[in-house]
Amino acid sequence: RVATVNGNGTADLVIVANRLPVDRVTEADGTPGWRKSPGGLVTALEPVMRSNDGAWIGWPGSTDEEMEPFVDEGLSLIPMTLSPAEIEEHYEGFSNGTLWPLYHDVVAKPAFHREWWDSYVTVNERFAAKAAQVAAKGATVWVQDYQMQLVPAMLRELRPDLRIGFFLHIPFPPAELFQQLPWRRQILEGLLGADIVGFQLAGGAANFVRLVRQRVGHKTHRDTIYLPDGRTVRAAAFPISIDFTEFEELARSESVSQRAKQIREALGDPETVLLGIDRLDYTKGITPRIRAYSELVRDGHFDVEDTVFIQVATPSRERVDQYRALRDDIDRLVGRINGDLGKIGRPAISYMHSSYPRHEMAALYRAADMMVVTPYRDGMNLVAKEYVACRYENDGALVLSEFAGAAEELRQAWQVNPYDINGMKATILDAARAEPKEVTRRMRAMRKQVRENDVSQWAIRFLDALASVPHDHGKTVRP
Ligand code: F6P
Numbered sequence: 001r002v003a004t005v006n007g008n009g010t011a012d013l014v015i016v017a018n019r020l021p022v023d024r025v026t027e028a029d030g031t032p033g034w035r036k037s038p039g040g041l042v043t044a045l046e047p048v049m050r051s052n053d054g055a056w057i058g059w060p061g062s063t064d065e066e067m068e069p070f071v072d073e074g075l076s077l078i079p080m081t082l083s084p085a086e087i088e089e090h091y092e093g094f095s096n097g098t099l100w101p102l103y104h105d106v107v108a109k110p111a112f113h114r115e116w117w118d119s120y121v122t123v124n125e126r127f128a129a130k131a132a133q134v135a136a137k138g139a140t141v142w143v144q145d146y147q148m149q150l151v152p153a154m155l156r157e158l159r160p161d162l163r164i165g166f167f168l169h170i171p172f173p174p175a176e177l178f179q180q181l182p183w184r185r186q187i188l189e190g191l192l193g194a195d196i197v198g199f200q201l202a203g204g205a206a207n208f209v210r211l212v213r214q215r216v217g218h219k220t221h222r223d224t225i226y227l228p229d230g231r232t233v234r235a236a237a238f239p240i241s242i243d244f245t246e247f248e249e250l251a252r253s254e255s256v257s258q259r260a261k262q263i264r265e266a267l268g269d270p271e272t273v274l275l276g277i278d279r280l281d282y283t284k285g286i287t288p289r290i291r292a293y294s295e296l297v298r299d300g301h302f303d304v305e306d307t308v309f310i311q312v313a314t315p316s317r318e319r320v321d322q323y324r325a326l327r328d329d330i331d332r333l334v335g336r337i338n339g340d341l342g343k344i345g346r347p348a349i350s351y352m353h354s355s356y357p358r359h360e361m362a363a364l365y366r367a368a369d370m371m372v373v374t375p376y377r378d379g380m381n382l383v384a385k386e387y388v389a390c391r392y393e394n395d396g397a398l399v400l401s402e403f404a405g406a407a408e409e410l411r412q413a414w415q416v417n418p419y420d421i422n423g424m425k426a427t428i429l430d431a432a433r434a435e436p437k438e439v440t441r442r443m444r445a446m447r448k449q450v451r452e453n454d455v456s457q458w459a460i461r462f463l464d465a466l467a468s469v470p471h472d473h474g475k476t477v478r479p
Pocket of ligand 1: 041042146169170316317
Protein backbone atom coordinates (compact mmCIF):
# COMPACT_ATOMS: atom_id res chain seq x y z
CA ARG A 1 0.00 0.00 0.00
CA VAL A 2 2.86 2.40 0.74
CA ALA A 3 4.73 4.29 -1.98
CA THR A 4 6.27 7.75 -1.86
CA VAL A 5 4.55 10.63 -3.63
CA ASN A 6 6.80 11.83 -6.49
CA GLY A 7 8.43 15.05 -5.44
CA ASN A 8 6.65 18.21 -4.43
CA GLY A 9 4.65 20.78 -6.32
CA THR A 10 3.14 18.37 -8.83
CA ALA A 11 -0.47 17.93 -7.69
CA ASP A 12 -3.14 19.58 -9.85
CA LEU A 13 -5.94 18.93 -7.38
CA VAL A 14 -5.30 19.07 -3.66
CA ILE A 15 -7.71 18.48 -0.79
CA VAL A 16 -6.92 20.00 2.57
CA ALA A 17 -9.05 18.46 5.33
CA ASN A 18 -8.59 17.90 9.04
CA ARG A 19 -8.69 14.16 8.48
CA LEU A 20 -7.22 11.83 5.89
CA PRO A 21 -9.80 9.44 4.39
CA VAL A 22 -8.16 6.67 6.41
CA ASP A 23 -7.33 6.53 10.11
CA ARG A 24 -4.23 4.96 11.61
CA VAL A 25 -5.36 2.24 14.03
CA THR A 26 -3.80 -0.51 16.10
CA GLU A 27 -5.26 -3.91 15.22
CA ALA A 28 -6.20 -6.49 17.88
CA ASP A 29 -2.83 -8.26 17.43
CA GLY A 30 -0.97 -4.99 18.10
CA THR A 31 0.10 -4.31 14.51
CA PRO A 32 -0.65 -0.91 12.96
CA GLY A 33 -3.33 -0.77 10.24
CA TRP A 34 -5.72 1.60 8.48
CA ARG A 35 -9.47 2.07 8.71
CA LYS A 36 -11.88 4.36 6.82
CA SER A 37 -12.35 7.61 8.76
CA PRO A 38 -15.72 8.48 10.30
CA GLY A 39 -18.14 11.13 9.09
CA GLY A 40 -19.85 12.59 6.09
CA LEU A 41 -16.88 14.49 4.72
CA VAL A 42 -14.84 11.40 3.93
CA THR A 43 -17.89 9.49 2.67
CA ALA A 44 -18.56 12.27 0.18
CA LEU A 45 -15.09 13.16 -1.01
CA GLU A 46 -13.29 9.85 -1.18
CA PRO A 47 -14.88 8.54 -4.41
CA VAL A 48 -14.43 11.90 -6.12
CA MET A 49 -10.77 12.19 -5.24
CA ARG A 50 -9.91 8.62 -6.18
CA SER A 51 -11.27 9.20 -9.65
CA ASN A 52 -9.28 12.46 -10.00
CA ASP A 53 -5.81 11.23 -8.88
CA GLY A 54 -5.72 14.00 -6.32
CA ALA A 55 -3.53 14.60 -3.30
CA TRP A 56 -5.13 14.70 0.14
CA ILE A 57 -3.53 16.49 3.08
CA GLY A 58 -4.91 15.50 6.49
CA TRP A 59 -4.41 14.09 9.97
CA PRO A 60 -4.35 10.28 10.23
CA GLY A 61 -6.13 10.24 13.62
CA SER A 62 -4.94 10.22 17.17
CA THR A 63 -1.33 9.24 16.74
CA ASP A 64 1.77 11.36 17.00
CA GLU A 65 3.91 9.07 14.84
CA GLU A 66 5.52 10.97 11.92
CA MET A 67 4.45 9.36 8.65
CA GLU A 68 5.68 9.65 5.10
CA PRO A 69 3.29 10.43 2.24
CA PHE A 70 1.99 7.33 0.44
CA VAL A 71 -0.28 6.38 -2.44
CA ASP A 72 -3.50 4.48 -1.76
CA GLU A 73 -5.45 3.30 -4.83
CA GLY A 74 -4.45 6.27 -6.97
CA LEU A 75 -4.84 8.84 -4.22
CA SER A 76 -1.73 10.51 -2.75
CA LEU A 77 -2.16 10.75 0.99
CA ILE A 78 -0.07 13.30 2.87
CA PRO A 79 -0.28 12.67 6.63
CA MET A 80 0.04 15.68 8.94
CA THR A 81 1.08 15.05 12.52
CA LEU A 82 -0.78 16.75 15.35
CA SER A 83 1.01 16.82 18.70
CA PRO A 84 -0.95 15.69 21.77
CA ALA A 85 -1.32 19.38 22.74
CA GLU A 86 -2.66 20.20 19.26
CA ILE A 87 -5.15 17.34 19.40
CA GLU A 88 -6.38 18.79 22.68
CA GLU A 89 -6.40 22.44 21.64
CA HIS A 90 -6.98 22.52 17.88
CA TYR A 91 -9.12 19.41 17.37
CA GLU A 92 -10.93 18.70 20.65
CA GLY A 93 -10.73 22.33 21.78
CA PHE A 94 -11.28 25.04 19.19
CA SER A 95 -12.79 22.82 16.47
CA ASN A 96 -15.08 20.68 18.60
CA GLY A 97 -15.47 22.64 21.85
CA THR A 98 -15.86 26.10 20.28
CA LEU A 99 -16.82 26.03 16.59
CA TRP A 100 -18.93 22.86 16.53
CA PRO A 101 -21.49 23.96 19.16
CA LEU A 102 -21.40 27.59 17.97
CA TYR A 103 -22.17 26.61 14.38
CA HIS A 104 -24.92 24.19 15.46
CA ASP A 105 -27.20 26.84 16.92
CA VAL A 106 -25.42 26.77 20.30
CA VAL A 107 -27.27 23.56 21.24
CA ALA A 108 -24.38 23.10 23.70
CA LYS A 109 -22.42 25.97 25.21
CA PRO A 110 -19.30 26.85 23.20
CA ALA A 111 -16.11 27.38 25.22
CA PHE A 112 -13.82 30.27 24.27
CA HIS A 113 -10.16 29.82 25.23
CA ARG A 114 -7.35 31.90 23.84
CA GLU A 115 -4.84 28.98 23.88
CA TRP A 116 -7.25 26.93 21.75
CA TRP A 117 -7.40 29.74 19.22
CA ASP A 118 -3.58 30.01 19.11
CA SER A 119 -3.34 26.30 18.39
CA TYR A 120 -6.02 26.55 15.67
CA VAL A 121 -3.93 29.26 13.96
CA THR A 122 -0.71 27.22 14.19
CA VAL A 123 -2.30 24.05 12.79
CA ASN A 124 -4.00 25.96 9.95
CA GLU A 125 -0.63 27.55 9.11
CA ARG A 126 1.05 24.17 8.89
CA PHE A 127 -1.67 22.70 6.65
CA ALA A 128 -1.55 25.81 4.40
CA ALA A 129 2.24 25.57 4.12
CA LYS A 130 1.98 21.90 3.12
CA ALA A 131 -0.65 22.68 0.47
CA ALA A 132 1.59 25.46 -0.88
CA GLN A 133 4.39 22.93 -1.14
CA VAL A 134 2.56 20.12 -2.94
CA ALA A 135 0.30 22.10 -5.33
CA ALA A 136 1.49 22.47 -8.93
CA LYS A 137 1.52 25.91 -10.57
CA GLY A 138 -2.05 27.13 -11.16
CA ALA A 139 -3.45 24.06 -9.35
CA THR A 140 -6.81 23.83 -7.64
CA VAL A 141 -6.88 23.46 -3.88
CA TRP A 142 -10.14 22.53 -2.19
CA VAL A 143 -10.15 23.23 1.54
CA GLN A 144 -12.70 21.39 3.69
CA ASP A 145 -14.71 22.23 6.75
CA TYR A 146 -14.68 24.17 9.98
CA GLN A 147 -11.34 22.89 11.27
CA MET A 148 -9.52 24.64 8.36
CA GLN A 149 -11.19 28.03 7.94
CA LEU A 150 -7.96 30.06 8.05
CA VAL A 151 -6.23 27.99 5.37
CA PRO A 152 -7.70 29.82 2.32
CA ALA A 153 -6.22 33.23 3.22
CA MET A 154 -2.93 31.76 4.48
CA LEU A 155 -2.57 29.77 1.28
CA ARG A 156 -3.41 32.71 -0.99
CA GLU A 157 -0.67 34.69 0.73
CA LEU A 158 1.85 31.94 -0.04
CA ARG A 159 0.54 30.97 -3.50
CA PRO A 160 -1.51 33.65 -5.30
CA ASP A 161 -1.42 31.54 -8.48
CA LEU A 162 -3.78 28.89 -7.08
CA ARG A 163 -7.52 28.57 -7.45
CA ILE A 164 -8.78 28.05 -3.94
CA GLY A 165 -12.18 26.65 -2.99
CA PHE A 166 -13.59 26.18 0.50
CA PHE A 167 -16.56 24.02 1.48
CA LEU A 168 -18.21 24.04 4.90
CA HIS A 169 -19.82 20.68 5.69
CA ILE A 170 -21.63 21.93 8.78
CA PRO A 171 -24.17 24.75 9.11
CA PHE A 172 -22.99 28.35 8.97
CA PRO A 173 -24.83 30.11 11.80
CA PRO A 174 -26.91 33.27 11.77
CA ALA A 175 -24.97 36.49 12.42
CA GLU A 176 -26.54 36.81 15.89
CA LEU A 177 -24.77 33.62 17.04
CA PHE A 178 -21.54 33.92 15.02
CA GLN A 179 -20.92 37.31 16.60
CA GLN A 180 -20.23 35.65 19.95
CA LEU A 181 -16.91 34.43 18.59
CA PRO A 182 -14.01 36.60 19.83
CA TRP A 183 -12.13 35.77 16.60
CA ARG A 184 -15.06 36.34 14.23
CA ARG A 185 -13.22 38.78 11.99
CA GLN A 186 -10.19 36.52 11.56
CA ILE A 187 -12.42 33.59 10.57
CA LEU A 188 -14.29 35.68 7.99
CA GLU A 189 -11.01 36.97 6.57
CA GLY A 190 -9.59 33.45 6.50
CA LEU A 191 -12.52 32.23 4.40
CA LEU A 192 -12.26 35.23 2.07
CA GLY A 193 -8.92 33.85 0.83
CA ALA A 194 -10.98 31.42 -1.28
CA ASP A 195 -12.39 32.21 -4.73
CA ILE A 196 -15.53 30.25 -3.88
CA VAL A 197 -16.88 29.65 -0.39
CA GLY A 198 -19.41 26.81 -0.51
CA PHE A 199 -22.14 26.03 2.01
CA GLN A 200 -24.71 23.26 2.29
CA LEU A 201 -27.67 25.64 2.06
CA ALA A 202 -28.41 29.05 0.56
CA GLY A 203 -29.19 30.26 4.10
CA GLY A 204 -25.61 29.63 5.24
CA ALA A 205 -24.19 31.50 2.24
CA ALA A 206 -26.52 34.44 2.96
CA ASN A 207 -25.45 34.47 6.63
CA PHE A 208 -21.81 34.63 5.53
CA VAL A 209 -22.29 37.43 2.99
CA ARG A 210 -24.24 39.47 5.52
CA LEU A 211 -21.52 39.04 8.14
CA VAL A 212 -18.78 40.02 5.70
CA ARG A 213 -20.67 43.20 4.86
CA GLN A 214 -21.39 44.06 8.49
CA ARG A 215 -18.21 42.93 10.21
CA VAL A 216 -15.48 43.32 7.59
CA GLY A 217 -17.10 46.17 5.68
CA HIS A 218 -16.65 44.77 2.14
CA LYS A 219 -19.09 45.59 -0.62
CA THR A 220 -21.39 42.73 -1.56
CA HIS A 221 -24.00 42.11 -4.21
CA ARG A 222 -26.14 38.97 -3.94
CA ASP A 223 -23.65 36.07 -3.72
CA THR A 224 -20.55 38.10 -4.65
CA ILE A 225 -18.14 39.89 -2.32
CA TYR A 226 -15.89 42.64 -3.70
CA LEU A 227 -12.53 42.91 -1.94
CA PRO A 228 -10.54 46.16 -1.83
CA ASP A 229 -7.74 44.64 -3.98
CA GLY A 230 -10.22 44.04 -6.81
CA ARG A 231 -10.58 40.30 -6.21
CA THR A 232 -14.08 38.81 -5.99
CA VAL A 233 -15.29 35.94 -3.81
CA ARG A 234 -18.49 33.98 -4.46
CA ALA A 235 -20.54 32.44 -1.66
CA ALA A 236 -23.00 29.79 -2.82
CA ALA A 237 -24.85 26.62 -1.81
CA PHE A 238 -23.65 23.18 -2.92
CA PRO A 239 -25.75 20.61 -1.03
CA ILE A 240 -23.61 17.52 -0.52
CA SER A 241 -24.80 14.01 -1.31
CA ILE A 242 -23.88 10.32 -1.48
CA ASP A 243 -22.87 7.77 -4.08
CA PHE A 244 -26.45 6.70 -4.85
CA THR A 245 -25.58 3.87 -7.24
CA GLU A 246 -23.01 2.37 -4.92
CA PHE A 247 -25.50 2.23 -2.05
CA GLU A 248 -28.31 0.91 -4.18
CA GLU A 249 -26.10 -1.82 -5.64
CA LEU A 250 -24.89 -2.79 -2.20
CA ALA A 251 -28.48 -2.92 -0.93
CA ARG A 252 -29.51 -5.13 -3.85
CA SER A 253 -26.65 -7.57 -3.31
CA GLU A 254 -27.43 -11.08 -2.16
CA SER A 255 -25.20 -10.83 0.90
CA VAL A 256 -26.86 -7.62 2.13
CA SER A 257 -30.34 -9.09 1.60
CA GLN A 258 -29.30 -12.17 3.58
CA ARG A 259 -27.82 -10.07 6.34
CA ALA A 260 -30.95 -7.88 6.51
CA LYS A 261 -33.03 -11.02 6.94
CA GLN A 262 -30.68 -12.30 9.65
CA ILE A 263 -30.94 -8.99 11.51
CA ARG A 264 -34.74 -9.24 11.60
CA GLU A 265 -34.57 -12.87 12.67
CA ALA A 266 -32.16 -12.04 15.46
CA LEU A 267 -34.67 -9.46 16.69
CA GLY A 268 -37.39 -12.15 16.80
CA ASP A 269 -38.96 -11.32 13.42
CA PRO A 270 -40.83 -8.21 14.56
CA GLU A 271 -43.52 -6.70 12.38
CA THR A 272 -41.97 -3.24 12.51
CA VAL A 273 -38.34 -2.16 12.79
CA LEU A 274 -37.49 1.49 13.37
CA LEU A 275 -33.89 2.65 12.98
CA GLY A 276 -31.65 5.50 14.07
CA ILE A 277 -27.97 5.72 13.05
CA ASP A 278 -25.86 8.67 14.17
CA ARG A 279 -22.42 9.66 15.32
CA LEU A 280 -22.85 9.88 19.08
CA ASP A 281 -23.20 13.67 19.07
CA TYR A 282 -25.42 16.06 21.06
CA THR A 283 -26.52 17.77 17.83
CA LYS A 284 -28.17 14.58 16.57
CA GLY A 285 -31.21 14.67 18.86
CA ILE A 286 -30.85 11.03 19.92
CA THR A 287 -32.33 11.67 23.37
CA PRO A 288 -35.66 13.27 22.31
CA ARG A 289 -36.09 10.62 19.61
CA ILE A 290 -35.66 7.75 22.07
CA ARG A 291 -37.88 9.50 24.55
CA ALA A 292 -40.63 10.01 21.95
CA TYR A 293 -40.49 6.36 20.92
CA SER A 294 -40.50 5.08 24.50
CA GLU A 295 -43.60 7.14 25.28
CA LEU A 296 -45.34 5.62 22.27
CA VAL A 297 -44.54 2.17 23.68
CA ARG A 298 -45.57 3.19 27.20
CA ASP A 299 -48.88 4.57 25.85
CA GLY A 300 -49.61 1.31 24.04
CA HIS A 301 -49.17 2.54 20.45
CA PHE A 302 -46.28 0.13 19.89
CA ASP A 303 -45.82 -3.27 21.52
CA VAL A 304 -42.33 -4.62 22.22
CA GLU A 305 -43.58 -8.06 21.15
CA ASP A 306 -43.78 -6.96 17.53
CA THR A 307 -41.85 -3.67 17.26
CA VAL A 308 -38.26 -2.69 17.98
CA PHE A 309 -36.22 0.48 17.68
CA ILE A 310 -32.59 -0.14 16.65
CA GLN A 311 -30.33 2.74 17.64
CA VAL A 312 -26.73 2.70 16.44
CA ALA A 313 -24.48 5.38 17.92
CA THR A 314 -21.04 5.57 16.38
CA PRO A 315 -18.33 6.50 18.90
CA SER A 316 -17.07 10.02 18.30
CA ARG A 317 -14.79 12.64 19.95
CA GLU A 318 -14.72 10.56 23.08
CA ARG A 319 -12.30 12.75 25.01
CA VAL A 320 -14.47 15.87 24.74
CA ASP A 321 -16.45 16.43 27.96
CA GLN A 322 -19.84 17.06 26.34
CA TYR A 323 -19.55 13.83 24.34
CA ARG A 324 -18.69 11.79 27.43
CA ALA A 325 -21.63 13.24 29.30
CA LEU A 326 -23.96 12.49 26.38
CA ARG A 327 -22.83 8.88 26.25
CA ASP A 328 -23.59 8.45 29.94
CA ASP A 329 -26.99 10.13 29.52
CA ILE A 330 -27.97 7.85 26.65
CA ASP A 331 -26.71 4.71 28.42
CA ARG A 332 -28.83 5.63 31.41
CA LEU A 333 -31.91 6.53 29.35
CA VAL A 334 -31.82 3.35 27.24
CA GLY A 335 -31.22 1.24 30.36
CA ARG A 336 -34.18 2.79 32.12
CA ILE A 337 -36.50 2.44 29.10
CA ASN A 338 -35.57 -1.19 28.55
CA GLY A 339 -35.87 -1.87 32.27
CA ASP A 340 -39.35 -0.32 32.37
CA LEU A 341 -40.77 -1.50 29.05
CA GLY A 342 -38.72 -4.47 27.79
CA LYS A 343 -39.62 -8.13 28.13
CA ILE A 344 -37.36 -11.18 28.06
CA GLY A 345 -35.68 -11.24 24.66
CA ARG A 346 -37.69 -8.15 23.66
CA PRO A 347 -35.97 -4.84 24.46
CA ALA A 348 -37.85 -1.68 23.45
CA ILE A 349 -34.58 -0.29 22.13
CA SER A 350 -31.79 -2.38 20.70
CA TYR A 351 -28.83 -0.07 21.31
CA MET A 352 -25.33 -0.44 19.86
CA HIS A 353 -22.44 1.90 20.62
CA SER A 354 -20.33 0.84 17.69
CA SER A 355 -19.29 1.73 14.17
CA TYR A 356 -20.11 -0.58 11.28
CA PRO A 357 -18.77 -1.03 7.77
CA ARG A 358 -20.90 0.06 4.80
CA HIS A 359 -22.15 -3.48 4.14
CA GLU A 360 -23.68 -3.75 7.63
CA MET A 361 -25.12 -0.23 7.35
CA ALA A 362 -26.82 -1.16 4.08
CA ALA A 363 -28.25 -4.29 5.74
CA LEU A 364 -29.62 -2.19 8.60
CA TYR A 365 -31.21 0.23 6.11
CA ARG A 366 -32.73 -2.74 4.28
CA ALA A 367 -34.02 -4.23 7.53
CA ALA A 368 -35.75 -1.04 8.72
CA ASP A 369 -39.36 -0.14 7.91
CA MET A 370 -38.78 3.33 9.22
CA MET A 371 -35.68 5.50 9.60
CA VAL A 372 -35.88 8.23 12.22
CA VAL A 373 -33.39 11.12 11.78
CA THR A 374 -34.02 13.92 14.28
CA PRO A 375 -31.03 16.26 14.67
CA TYR A 376 -31.48 19.59 16.45
CA ARG A 377 -29.28 20.98 13.70
CA ASP A 378 -27.27 19.22 10.98
CA GLY A 379 -25.32 20.51 7.97
CA MET A 380 -26.84 17.88 5.67
CA ASN A 381 -27.22 14.35 7.17
CA LEU A 382 -26.06 11.73 4.72
CA VAL A 383 -27.61 8.86 6.68
CA ALA A 384 -31.06 10.04 5.55
CA LYS A 385 -29.89 9.98 1.92
CA GLU A 386 -28.25 6.56 2.34
CA TYR A 387 -31.52 5.12 3.65
CA VAL A 388 -33.35 6.47 0.60
CA ALA A 389 -30.73 5.02 -1.76
CA CYS A 390 -31.06 1.57 -0.17
CA ARG A 391 -34.89 1.41 -0.44
CA TYR A 392 -34.94 0.25 -4.06
CA GLU A 393 -38.41 -1.26 -3.68
CA ASN A 394 -39.75 2.24 -2.93
CA ASP A 395 -40.87 1.21 0.53
CA GLY A 396 -39.72 2.46 3.94
CA ALA A 397 -40.71 5.67 5.72
CA LEU A 398 -38.28 8.46 6.48
CA VAL A 399 -38.98 10.67 9.50
CA LEU A 400 -36.66 13.67 9.22
CA SER A 401 -35.93 16.75 11.31
CA GLU A 402 -36.72 20.01 9.58
CA PHE A 403 -33.38 21.25 10.99
CA ALA A 404 -31.28 18.82 8.94
CA GLY A 405 -29.93 20.32 5.70
CA ALA A 406 -31.36 17.27 3.91
CA ALA A 407 -34.91 18.46 4.75
CA GLU A 408 -34.64 21.09 1.98
CA GLU A 409 -34.25 18.36 -0.63
CA LEU A 410 -36.16 15.46 0.97
CA ARG A 411 -39.46 17.32 1.05
CA GLN A 412 -41.53 14.12 1.02
CA ALA A 413 -40.10 12.87 4.29
CA TRP A 414 -42.35 13.01 7.36
CA GLN A 415 -40.79 16.15 8.77
CA VAL A 416 -40.58 16.85 12.50
CA ASN A 417 -39.41 19.48 14.95
CA PRO A 418 -37.12 17.56 17.35
CA TYR A 419 -37.84 20.03 20.15
CA ASP A 420 -41.54 19.08 20.00
CA ILE A 421 -41.82 15.62 21.56
CA ASN A 422 -45.61 15.36 21.14
CA GLY A 423 -45.35 16.48 17.52
CA MET A 424 -42.64 13.89 16.93
CA LYS A 425 -44.76 11.15 18.51
CA ALA A 426 -47.73 12.03 16.32
CA THR A 427 -45.60 12.08 13.15
CA ILE A 428 -43.89 8.76 13.92
CA LEU A 429 -47.34 7.23 14.38
CA ASP A 430 -48.60 8.78 11.13
CA ALA A 431 -45.62 7.36 9.28
CA ALA A 432 -46.09 3.93 10.90
CA ARG A 433 -49.78 3.84 9.96
CA ALA A 434 -49.47 5.32 6.47
CA GLU A 435 -50.92 3.36 3.56
CA PRO A 436 -48.23 1.52 1.58
CA LYS A 437 -49.25 3.59 -1.47
CA GLU A 438 -48.48 6.79 0.41
CA VAL A 439 -45.14 5.46 1.64
CA THR A 440 -44.22 4.49 -1.92
CA ARG A 441 -45.26 7.82 -3.40
CA ARG A 442 -43.00 9.65 -0.95
CA MET A 443 -40.06 7.27 -1.25
CA ARG A 444 -40.18 7.29 -5.05
CA ALA A 445 -39.97 11.09 -5.14
CA MET A 446 -37.10 11.16 -2.64
CA ARG A 447 -35.19 8.48 -4.54
CA LYS A 448 -35.46 10.51 -7.74
CA GLN A 449 -34.12 13.57 -5.93
CA VAL A 450 -31.08 11.76 -4.47
CA ARG A 451 -30.41 9.78 -7.67
CA GLU A 452 -30.30 12.96 -9.74
CA ASN A 453 -28.22 14.86 -7.21
CA ASP A 454 -25.55 12.44 -6.11
CA VAL A 455 -22.10 13.15 -4.75
CA SER A 456 -20.40 13.24 -8.13
CA GLN A 457 -22.85 15.98 -9.21
CA TRP A 458 -21.96 17.86 -6.06
CA ALA A 459 -18.23 17.67 -6.71
CA ILE A 460 -18.62 18.48 -10.41
CA ARG A 461 -20.75 21.53 -9.62
CA PHE A 462 -18.20 22.82 -7.11
CA LEU A 463 -15.12 22.09 -9.19
CA ASP A 464 -16.73 23.52 -12.36
CA ALA A 465 -17.59 26.70 -10.49
CA LEU A 466 -13.99 26.90 -9.33
CA ALA A 467 -12.62 26.17 -12.81
CA SER A 468 -14.61 29.05 -14.23
CA VAL A 469 -12.98 31.55 -11.86
CA PRO A 470 -10.85 33.75 -14.14
CA HIS A 471 -7.08 33.60 -13.69
CA ASP A 472 -7.05 37.10 -12.25
CA HIS A 473 -9.65 35.90 -9.65
CA GLY A 474 -12.26 38.35 -10.95
CA LYS A 475 -10.06 41.42 -10.56
CA THR A 476 -11.08 42.90 -13.92
CA VAL A 477 -14.83 42.29 -13.48
CA ARG A 478 -16.34 45.13 -11.46
CA PRO A 479 -20.01 45.63 -10.54
O1 F6P B 1 -19.03 15.90 8.28
C1 F6P B 1 -18.82 16.69 9.40
C2 F6P B 1 -17.62 16.24 10.20
O2 F6P B 1 -17.50 17.09 11.25
C3 F6P B 1 -16.32 16.19 9.45
O3 F6P B 1 -15.66 17.40 9.29
C4 F6P B 1 -15.59 15.25 10.33
O4 F6P B 1 -14.45 14.74 9.75
C5 F6P B 1 -16.64 14.21 10.62
O5 F6P B 1 -17.81 14.94 10.76
C6 F6P B 1 -16.36 13.30 11.80
O6 F6P B 1 -15.87 13.99 12.91
P1 F6P B 1 -14.39 13.80 13.44
O7 F6P B 1 -13.44 14.05 12.30
O8 F6P B 1 -14.26 14.81 14.53
O9 F6P B 1 -14.30 12.40 13.93
